[in-house]
Amino acid sequence: MKERLAFKMKLKEGQKEEYYKRHNAIWPELKLLLKQTGISEYSIFFDEESNSLFAFQKVESGASSQDLSENPIVKKWWDYMADIMEVRSDNSPISKVLEEVFYLE
Template identity: 70%
Template sequence: MQRLAFKMKLNKGQKETYKKRHDELWPELKKLLKENGVSEYSIFLDEETSTLFAFQKISGNGGSQDLSSNPIVKKWWDFMSDIMEVNSDNSPVSIPLQELFYMK
């Protein structure tokens, strides 16, 4: 099992919309993530900076960031593009974070 972490940026004033959309996560997206080894996925918000911190537990060598060519993922990106910082293809601007400490 691997642990991945990355950060993204939420647009100001979009906390409730972001939370609502994730509370209503599409079943097909959840299924896709699980089928691709994502067993846990948490996203935290630093309200002071609007920074989103994401954490995933995955089996195998990939995570949600490796599903960029999947039509379900692209549709989700389009759906989320109005409330967060995105690249030209509507993928979230995502910065990988290096793990420096882990306690079991």
């Protein structure tokens, strides 16, 4: 069964173009890992006013990119993105899972 997950993150000021550039050239091994994890859809939207990123994933039951913190590919990606995003001490993005309050099918 598919589930929908949403979370938000934040870019550092002035990093929108660099964020787009890096995601347009997402590493093939990271893309494959996400698909193998059960993520069939993954969209990220940008709010210019707050520098916030809103992410949406459609996942197999129990799957999420948020559960890949020990994977070396993911850790390498975090290190690569750390200079343009708000991150924790391990370079993981500071993210907040959002509660779904409405869905129209």
